[in-house]
Structure formats: structure tokens, C-alpha cells
Amino acid sequence: MxxxxxxxxxxxxxxxxxxxxxxxxxxxxxxxxxxxxxxxxxxxxxxxxxxxxxxxxxxxxxxTKDGRLMALETIRHHRLIETYLMQALGYEWHEVHDEADRLEHVISEDFEERIAKIIGNPSYDPHGDPIPRKNGSMPQLLGKPLILFEVGSKIKLTRITKQDSDVLIYLAKHELKPGEIFRIEARAPFEGPVTLNQGKKPISIAYNLAKSIYAQTAI
The missing domain is CATH 1.10.10.10 (Winged helix-like DNA-binding domain superfamily/Winged helix DNA-binding domain)
Known part of the structure; x- marks a missing residue:
């Protein structure tokens, strides 16, 4: 340890x-x-x-270069652990951050590689954050904030940057997770809410929260 x-x-x-x-x-x-x-x-x-x-x-x-590599190694540990906890141990996505914070400092490089292999060497964690590669490079950040899409756009959620537990519980309740597809139904002016629709009941998202939800155009 x-x-x-x-x-x-x-x-x-x-x-x-x-x-x-x-x-x-x-x-x-x-x-x-x-x-x-x-x-x-x-x-x-x-x-x-x-x-x-x-x-x-x-x-x-x-x-510095050495400091950056050490930071990326710690972030790699953290995001792999979050992904492993969800995929292999059944944790909810609002539960994994604190566990990963504790474990990221103590796992060995061998353990890191084993869990990466078990979960398929993912490029992104459950929140859509990129997982640094072993060589220190980073997968591309995907998408842009919801507030930048036009009304009528069909979008695929890619990343959640606001990861407080209560926020993640709320988002999960409304199926607002990376990979889900929605349509921008409305955008209120003057930093008002963004309304999404998935073919069910429309969901209105406060402007400040919508800024932290990233998406890309869905095909």
C-alpha cells in the first residue's frame, strides 16, 4: 500500500x-x-x-511532464475502478466515485491491467469521462453541452461533468446517461431550461445542469 x-x-x-x-x-x-x-x-x-x-x-x-504522467496514471486508476465497480460488482453510478477515490492510490499496476482486461479496456468511464491510456495519451472528448444544440436536434448523450451524487441519481431516474438518445424539444431564452424528449414524457433540465451534460449529433 x-x-x-x-x-x-x-x-x-x-x-x-x-x-x-x-x-x-x-x-x-x-x-x-x-x-x-x-x-x-x-x-x-x-x-x-x-x-x-x-x-x-x-x-x-x-x-511538469513527470507530474502530468503521474496525474494521468491516478486518473486512469480512478476511472477504471469506477467502470469495474459498475460492470463487475453492480454498483450504481452515483456510488462509484468515493470508492474509486479510496482505491485509486493503492492498486498495483498488475491489478490495474487485470481489471482493464476484464471490462474490455474501455476508453470512457460510466460518466463519459475519457480513461487515459497506458502511454499517457487521452481518448478524444466527445460532444458539446446541451445548451449549444438547436431545437429539433437528435442527440446522443456522451458525458456528464457534474457528478454530485444527488445529480447522478436524478439523471439516472430520467435515463439521462451516456449512450441514450433524445431530441431537443425546446430551449427557453435567457438561460432558461432545455427540454428533452425520448418519446415519453418531456424532461426539462435547468440551464446550469444542461451545461454539464454533453452530447453529439445522433445519426
């Missing part, structure tokens, strides 16, 4: 990557991780000495 310091390092690198990986503001990192800005600054100085990040006060933090 990896030691707590290593786990903390991986959490920081993963968070920096998720926030854009370059010139990430300290306050944004602190907000995501739930730590004080002073604590974050202290850790960034340590990561800089390890050559995992480039940190300049007032200019933010960026991942």
Missing part, C-alpha cells in the same frame, strides 16, 4: 490536471481540495522541489 504522503501528492496532481493543468490558481485548487490556501501553497512548494510542478507565486501552478 502506498504511504499517505504519496496519496496526497497524487490527489494534488490529479486536481491540478482537472483544473486545466497549466497556470492553475492556488485559490481554485484550495476550493477543489477543501484545504486552506496556505496549506496548498506549502504543498505546491514541496511538489516543485520534486520537479512535479512549476509553481510561481501570483502566476499559479503548472504540471
Amino acid at each position: 502506498k504511504n499517505p504522503i504519496s496519496s496526497a501528492v497524487e490527489d494534488y496532481l490529479k486536481a491540478i490536471f482537472e483544473l486545466g493543468e497549466k497556470e492553475v490558481k492556488t485559490q481554485d485548487l484550495a476550493a477543489l481540495l477543501g484545504f486552506s490556501p496556505a496549506s496548498v501553497t506549502g504543498m505546491l512548494n514541496k511538489l516543485s522541489k520534486l520537479n512535479l510542478v512549476i509553481y510561481k507565486k501570483y502566476y499559479g501552478v503548472s504540471l
Whole structure:
């Protein structure tokens, strides 16, 4: 099992990557991780000495090549575990994130490869997030937010970026998951709701939530 310091390092690198990986503001990192800005600054100085990040006060933090590869490895673990928990162990998609957060730091590379093989070496996790490949490359991000589609468009959902448990439970209740096909029935003006229809009862989705639901044109 990896030691707590290593786990903390991986959490920081993963968070920096998720926030854009370059010139990430300290306050944004602190907000995501739930730590004080002073604590974050202290850790960034340590990561800089390890050559995992480039940190300049007032200019933010960026991942180095080594830091980026370590972040991608942790993200690969996380998303493979989420997929495995759903496919092999019957977890619901709102249950897998916290479990994956705990397990991503402790699995071996052999275990990673075994679960990847069992679930068919997927390119995307249950939420539609791309799973980094072993060589550090990333599958293409698919789709664009619902708010960018015209009324009447036939769409296939590809990704959910807002992954709070209550949101995922709500989306699952209405079958709003990657792979499902809908038609854009209406878009209210002034950042109003987007209405989808799957041939059943129309579903109205608040603008802020619709921004986090990605789709591509369905054939």
C-alpha cells in the first residue's frame, strides 16, 4: 500500500490536471481540495522541489511532464475502478466515485491491467469521462453541452461533468446517461431550461445542469 504522503501528492496532481493543468490558481485548487490556501501553497512548494510542478507565486501552478504522467496514471486508476465497480460488482453510478477515490492510490499496476482486461479496456468511464491510456495519451472528448444544440436536434448523450451524487441519481431516474438518445424539444431564452424528449414524457433540465451534460449529433 502506498504511504499517505504519496496519496496526497497524487490527489494534488490529479486536481491540478482537472483544473486545466497549466497556470492553475492556488485559490481554485484550495476550493477543489477543501484545504486552506496556505496549506496548498506549502504543498505546491514541496511538489516543485520534486520537479512535479512549476509553481510561481501570483502566476499559479503548472504540471511538469513527470507530474502530468503521474496525474494521468491516478486518473486512469480512478476511472477504471469506477467502470469495474459498475460492470463487475453492480454498483450504481452515483456510488462509484468515493470508492474509486479510496482505491485509486493503492492498486498495483498488475491489478490495474487485470481489471482493464476484464471490462474490455474501455476508453470512457460510466460518466463519459475519457480513461487515459497506458502511454499517457487521452481518448478524444466527445460532444458539446446541451445548451449549444438547436431545437429539433437528435442527440446522443456522451458525458456528464457534474457528478454530485444527488445529480447522478436524478439523471439516472430520467435515463439521462451516456449512450441514450433524445431530441431537443425546446430551449427557453435567457438561460432558461432545455427540454428533452425520448418519446415519453418531456424532461426539462435547468440551464446550469444542461451545461454539464454533453452530447453529439445522433445519426
